[in-house]
Every structure is written in structure tokens, then in C-alpha cells.
Amino acid sequence: MEHLKFSGRIHPNDKRHQLKEVAGTDHVIPPTYVYVPGIGNIPQFAPTVYGTSIAYDPPNNCQGYFMSYKFQPNNNCYAYGTNICTNSFPQPGRKHGYSLPSGFTGADVVKGAELDGLQTIGTSLEDIEKHAAIGAGPGHYVGLMISTPDTANGWPGDYHWARCNVAVSPFNSWSQKDGNDQVTNFDFAGNPIVLPETANWTVNQGPDSKGDDLVVIYDFYCYMWVPATGVDII
Template sequence: MEKPKFKFSGMVADHDHLHVVSAVGEETIAPKYVDVPGIGSIPQYSPTVTGTEPIMYNPPGDCDGNFMSYRFQPNNNCYNYSTNIATNSFAQPGRKHGTKITIDGEVVTNAAIQDGLIAIGNTTETKVSELKDLTPDNPGHFVALMISIPDHSVNWPGDYHWARCDDLANSKWSQKDGGDQVTNFDFAGNPISDPSTANWTVNQGPGMIQGNNDDVVVEYKFYTYMYSPYGKVDII
């Protein structure tokens, strides 16, 4: 039986031939490949563009428009958007530093720390209202990590998702679901004011009919807040 072809917010799917890592010397599709020891050759479709701080909700202006469909929207995921760095490679936490992640909140968090993000608070216990008092001295912005744990009963390998804070004073957040468009709504179409209570549920199909027992419905649950310091994060 053929494995289901799921859509991922953060991870690179095995069937995503545009973004899977190649062995060094076997590159075939992308115009450029970035070789990382212990990882392989990472396809990159355009040079990295880093956005400026302070950030705001401005999809056409972020990273010179690289998150828009007329440029490199499909090649940037939630991790790219949350850090405001368009690597155009479907960036993965820790990959630039030789780390291959598994879907576990602590593992993904530690990989992001390798990339330069700063851990904030005590995982799920920290409230969005407390972030103002937890802001580091560095210029930057807060991000939120959600984890969808593997469910082997339906062959779901798990995934992660990130959202970013565009306006801390008014708690306004936005996100980019995989290669999809940037939005300031959650997965149910609600404005994001608190990532820990937002709707991060996805119907993966196959029928996508309400009440269909064959549908695979997965949920991303809030795990932790982190801080993305401007000029200090290095991802690929």
C-alpha cells in the first residue's frame, strides 16, 4: 500500500523532490546547493534574504517579497517566516549546524537554539501576556513553536509549526503554513492573538469530508515561546 502523501508545515516531505537533501555530487534540480557536513547537499533556489527589525505584518515587504508567490513562496516554510529569514530552501531547525531533528518539542527547541534562537520561559507554562516582561535586550521578535506528534496508527510522521509576533503590544501574530501564503489567521481562519489557544488543526484527507472516518486529522499543540534576535540567527 502506498504511503499517504501528507502536507507539512515545517518538515520536508519525502515526496517533495524540490526540497529533499541530496547526497553530495548527486544534485539535479535546484540552481544552487549548500553542502552541510553530516547533512548533505541542501537545495537553495535563491540567495538568502534577511528581513529587517522591527518587524510588522507586511508580507509583500518582508525579505524583499521572497515569501510571496511571484518570488519564492513555495521554497520558504513556517521556520523561514517566523525568523524573518528567506533562505529559499525550506529551512529546518539545526540543519545549518549539522543537526537532523526528530519530532519532539525539546529536540526542535534545542535545534533552534543551535541556530541562534533564545529559549523563553518554561515551555507550555509561559503565557503570551508575560512576554513583554521576558523580552531580551537584543533587537528581535518572539516566535511560538507548535508540535504535532507522530501517530503511527495513521502513518503520520509528525511535524512542527512556527508563528511569529508582529506586534507585541497588541499581541498580533502571523504564520506561514509550509509553502502556502503568509496569513495572520490560524488554521480555522481566526486572527492570532495567542498561539497557545489558536486553532492548529489540519484535515490531511484523503476525503476531507466532515465525519469521514478515513480522514486523517492532525493537531499541532503549543510547545514553547522563543525569541529570534536580529542578526544572530543562522539557518538553511
């Protein structure tokens, strides 16, 4: 697992984002820690910044904190999806004492996200349209993708989020941040993201334990609603 790359979860050998309680002597010491009961001391490399626009605007989203000249390595797909730069590689539910179990499923990730304040909408564009029609108030939509574990090749599984950049129908402009990579409005094959459910989420996350390429697929799981207020992540 040493060389594997993840979009959402924290790599067990990540020297920046391990809990203070389990970090090795060679870890990067952050400016501060956020203590969460039941979790521990979470490294945070800058104060949390909340986005004021859901538009695809990397230089200005969350004051540019997703960019490499600021705190790109400390924010993952969940931070970008929720439009909240925690600068802690946030995990679903962690702020509320919840940890994803080993071999987690889409339902486990949704549980954590709901604890953080997100709301499950459904699995299709039609579900988004219906939700928008009832007048849910300020907020935006995100899509959740899940890569299931492949124990034979040493892949523990992962999750990925994409964010809708428009607040009105046809909801056909999305973007994403793959782990500590840069923000983009392309899917993993370089195509503009029209809808997460139809985008290409196949990616080489290797090498695996044998040194070979490890090509995995993140399958679309569901859409969720991120209210403009009340979401709290770390």
C-alpha cells in the first residue's frame, strides 16, 4: 500500500495528516491540532475557510486555498466538494466522532457525510431536479463515487466527490479535486464533467504491492445536498 494514491481517505503513511496520537517521529508538525472526542488530535495546517461561490473558479474558491501556492496538499475531494477548506484532509463524519470502518461501503461514507450536515438526494439527475423544485434554499449538489476494496491487489477502497458548479437546471457543470491534486472540471479521462453518474472515474492508483499498475474504478453511488449553512467538517 506504500505507493498507492487516494482521492478521499488518508494514506496510512501520510506524514502530514496522521492523528497526533499515531504519527511517527518523522511526521510534519502542523501549526495546530483540532481535538475531536473519540477521534483524537487532527492536524490542521491553516484555519478553516468557507467558500462563498460554487462556481468553477479555482483561483478564488475558498480564497484560493485549493491552489498549490496555498494549501492544495491539505485538502481533498471532500473539502472541495463541500466548498470548505479545512486544511486537514477532512473525512466524512470525523468532526462528529465518526470514523469510516475498514472496508467501508458507500453507505458508510453517506452516514459520515450526513453526520456532517449533508443530505441524501438520490441517484439520478431527476432526483436533483425534484429536490431543486421544492426550493431547498441556498446550497449545492455533490456526487459521491465509491471504489470498492480489492484485497487481492492490496487496494483497501476509497471514495471520491464531485461538486456541481451551477445552482439551476440542467446542472451540467461539475468539478472535482483528486486527493492532493489540483482542482479540475475534467473527469479522470480528461472529459468535461457533465454529470458524475456518466463521467469516467477509472484511474491508475498504483503501483500495487507487486509493483504493477493498479487500475481501479470509482462507481457512482449517489447525489447529496450541501446546505450553505450547517455543514461542519474536519
